[in-house]
Amino acid sequence: MIRRSDLLWIASKKLLVRKRWVLFTVFSLSLGLVIFTASVGLIEGIRAAALTALDQASRSFYADLTVEPKQERPRSSRPSGSVVALIHNASQTGQRLSADDEKKLERVDGVDAVWSETQVEPVKLGLPLETYHSMDRLTAAPESLIRRIAAPNVPWPARGVVPLVMSRAHLRSQFDETAKRFKVRPDFSDARYLGRTIDLWIGFNQSQNRDFRYDYSEGQPGFRRTTEKERDDEQVSSYRNWRSRFDLNIFRRALRLKAQIVGLSDLKVLVPLPFARDARRWIALRNRLAQKARGQPSGGESSGDAVSKLLVAVREPAAIPAVVGRIEKLGYRVHSRQSLIQEEIDKAATAFKTVKAIFYGIGLTIFALSCLLVWTTTSKVVADSRREIGVFRAVGATRRDILSIFILQATLLGTAGALLGVLLGVGLAAGISTAVLRWASQQRLDPDDAIPATLWSVDLTTTLLIVAGAILASVLAGLIPARRAARMDPVTALTQRE
Amino acid sequence: MTGDELSGDPFIRVDDVAMDYRVANAPVHALRRVAFTVTAGELICIMGPSGSGKTTLIHILGGLLTPTQGRVVVGGRDISHLTDNEASAYRNSTVGFVFQLFQLMPYYDAIENVALPLIFSGVPAPVRRERAREALTAVGLGHRHSHKSGELSGGEMQRVAIARALVNRPCLILADEPTGNLDRDATRTIMVLLKQINTGSRVTILVVTHNEALSEYAHRTIRIESGELV
Incomplete structure (x- = not known):
């Protein structure tokens, strides 16, 4: 029975050989998540800032x-x-x-x-x-x-x-x-x-x-x-x-x-x-x-x-x-002041929902394409690994071992893409927030103008769900090529010429 | 089961084994009613022209193929109808393969290539490295353990492959054209090495070849033509 650490070693070793493909896949996967994370972070942050601004504005109702x-x-x-x-x-x-x-x-x-x-x-x-x-x-x-x-x-x-x-x-x-x-x-x-x-x-x-x-x-x-x-x-x-x-x-x-x-x-x-x-x-x-x-x-x-x-x-x-x-x-x-604020909040909420839906749509589309890319990459790795699969089977690897290796490769791609995407997304949201706030603080005429400390926030649950979803999607995308690898006839695989 | 534990006679019994394929809907009879026995500790050459069924026979003996008909017993165990997991365990514990094209992972170094079978038997990394180093030393490549296959000669690559076949201490080594890609000197080195392993560890070795000169290293030769023993 293969050890988990060895499974990880074999899976990552093969990925390291295909650096360009892997980097391309990881970056593509992360791109969708960058848009997801940044838009979610910024929209939530801007919503909070808008509520603060509305609250401040309400004080001017005389x-x-x-x-x-x-x-x-x-x-x-x-x-x-x-x-x-x-x-x-x-x-x-x-x-x-x-x-x-x-x-x-x-x-x-x-x-x-x-x-x-x-x-x-x-x-x-x-x-x-x-x-x-x-x-x-x-x-x-x-x-x-x-x-x-x-x-x-x-x-x-x-x-x-x-x-x-x-x-x-x-x-x-x-x-x-x-x-x-x-x-x-x-x-x-x-x-x-x-x-x-x-x-x-x-x-x-x-x-x-x-x-x-x-x-x-x-x-x-x-x-x-x-x-x-x-x-x-x-x-x-x-x-x-x-x-x-x-x-x-x-x-x-x-x-x-x-x-x-x-x-x-x-x-x-x-x-x-x-x-x-x-x-x-x-x-x-x-x-x-x-x-x-x-x-x-x-x-x-x-x-x-x-x-x-x-x-x-x-x-x-x-x-x-x-x-x-x-x-x-x-x-x-x-x-009343409260009902006016509530009306503004409702209007803002509707607008935010629309913006959120648009960004989610863009993010999901890119993410779906990225999953397709994970599938392609895993398929390519499987196709390139025929002889390797044959040797693994000849020295005692079971079908389950082969399946695990390739699913783990897809998981590694998904995890790397998800983490990179979330990190870059958070960084992008923070960067945009800083730039916008710097610009706003230069533009403002009154130091009392409601300029919030930040325009982005990280919702831990949403972030974890995004990461988990990305990994799960990658695993599913890698499942078909991994099953193909596991079912490969060892003799055919061994006689494959590269 | 290791080579040291071998006892009993015969070690391999091939009874009435046939292997049929279908290629483009046409039946191909790779092996027809093949039967022979091998005593433990023997070094046997299986000779025959290309397409005679030698490699198919080796694959059946190694648990990579299931015969269409007949029975194969290795070390007292019928391997003709193993499940996939049983066949994997059999290959991992009982058999060591040596291939004509070496089949080394180009991005693994020598020690990682040799240790590969131990990974699938769950041996911890430090033990694995130690045993792989011993195997490499046994084939005379202890000093090349960190070299990748691209940095080794053909003969050295085949010696690494032999070390990989030995590392799990199998009782049967199946070598498919082990010298097919080597020059005369390297061929001699590899055959001497196989002979030493056979003599020293009493490991049964079956070498598939069409090189008549190799028969001098074997205890006996089995000839096969058109899927039948001759």
């Missing part, structure tokens, strides 16, 4: 609920989650919400405030901002919501001073001259800014920070400080563009106010709704005057107050589910 008119999904709509379906559904949306709807919602028990999404732009904030982002927009929120977000130890501003919830992300950035990227300011703390009174220019249309520029043209794209000349050039260019649209003196007509930072939030800069409405009216008036001064016909008034969605603040966060139920009974579609 309303408790979003209310939309109820509409039946068109029968002809495509599967949810596809971009085409979203565009298609959006095009079907004709219903809007009016002031009556707003009043109806205000009367719902538990509702604190109802408002439509309102933004004020352009504006300028008097803060030493280093971010590249334009800080030219204020978002309106009910005063009650701003009071809820406000820090408890910051006194409410005096009359005439605008209470303002500042975006934390814009305060935290600092340009790192060495790394040429923005990073979190090491000395940043909420306390440093809370309660601070700042200048606020309404209608100031040069609010974008021009101290930094992102260069695509240079050898290594990234941020850099702009030169004095570039700043001047941009100023002139901006001035010309702006002059072509507005009155020459409009720049002087920005409304300068005082604002006090009462709280910090993620991403959005919030101001009270009445102030935002007044500021918008002021900007509209100023623009009309500017156009009139240039002899241009003034633009028409806005097309009315009807909106596609209304935002709702709920008095007690615990009462959100009950309020959602009450509003839905009135015939509206309601989204």
Whole structure:
């Protein structure tokens, strides 16, 4: 009875003789597994990163609920989650919400405030901002919501001073001259800014920070400080563009106010709704005057107050589910932060499933071809080993020994291909992840942007299943040639001439 | 069973053995009612022209072929109707083959080639190497143990093949044209070596050849023509 170690020795010895064939087979086999492992690792990693990003993005929702008119999904709509379906559904949306709807919602028990999404732009904030982002927009929120977000130890501003919830992300950035990227300011703390009174220019249309520029043209794209000349050039260019649209003196007509930072939030800069409405009216008036001064016909008034969605603040966060139920009974579609996130997650899951299926299909096809290659290689090794089989049989090898030798050869090919494929796949996933994250970290404008630590993950069970599947498939692919070898007549094999 | 344990007479009994093939649906009678006996420790030459059935006879005696008819007894055991596993065990323990084309593995070195039969009898590697080295020394190639077949001469390759046939200490060596590919000097060396093995270990040796000159090394000669003894 042949020993296992000797079986392995004989099988591997023969494979080492056929190095080229073996390497070709192993690499081909591994190719399918590289695609498998890398795609599985990356898809899982990206899915996890997307969920983290969604979670982070959810923090920028400043309303408790979003209310939309109820509409039946068109029968002809495509599967949810596809971009085409979203565009298609959006095009079907004709219903809007009016002031009556707003009043109806205000009367719902538990509702604190109802408002439509309102933004004020352009504006300028008097803060030493280093971010590249334009800080030219204020978002309106009910005063009650701003009071809820406000820090408890910051006194409410005096009359005439605008209470303002500042975006934390814009305060935290600092340009790192060495790394040429923005990073979190090491000395940043909420306390440093809370309660601070700042200048606020309404209608100031040069609010974008021009101290930094992102260069695509240079050898290594990234941020850099702009030169004095570039700043001047941009100023002139901006001035010309702006002059072509507005009155020459409009720049002087920005409304300068005082604002006090009462709280910090993620991403959005919030101001009270009445102030935002007044500021918008002021900007509209100023623009009309500017156009009139240039002899241009003034633009028409806005097309009315009807909106596609209304935002709702709920008095007690615990009462959100009950309020959602009450509003839905009135015939509206309601989204909470959680349901919006869930919708995004569902859409992402559908997209990931499709991508996964495509990669699995490619991987399986290559893998099937590789198994065919294992079969071919084992067949070739068997064909080349006729005399060897004859000698083995003459010196006492049983059919079972011969079968074992050739099955073991197929197993070795499969194992080598599977391990190499998994290792290369993991390496590829890690490499892609590192490259993408490096690129993303260079591209990001805000150090608080959700960039995960990694974009890939290894699921041990899946990896083991892939390896086991590859080995099993190789064994099955090698079984037919191995049986042919075992059944070979020793006398015929011995008389074979090479 | 080893050569040292041989006793009894005759050692090989071939009774009325026939071997038929079918080639392209036409019957070929390789052997017809062949019968002879061999005493233990004999060195016998089986001579005959090409296609006379000598190699078929050797293959039957070595358990590689099953006769269509008749009975073959080796060392008191009927080998005419062995199962595949029994035939393998018989070849591994009782028989040593020497082939005309040496049949050495080109990618094994001499010691690995010689140790091959021991692999299939499950002998541990250190013991195997030791016994293979002894066998190589016995054929005068102890110093060439790490050489691959490509680095050996024809005569040396055949001596390695003889060492492989000896390594399992068989009681029967079947040599099929062992000198067919060798020059006169190498032929002499191989035949002297076989004679020494036969004399020293009392191993029964059957040498198939069509070289009349080899009969001088044999105790007797069996002649075969068209599948029949003459």
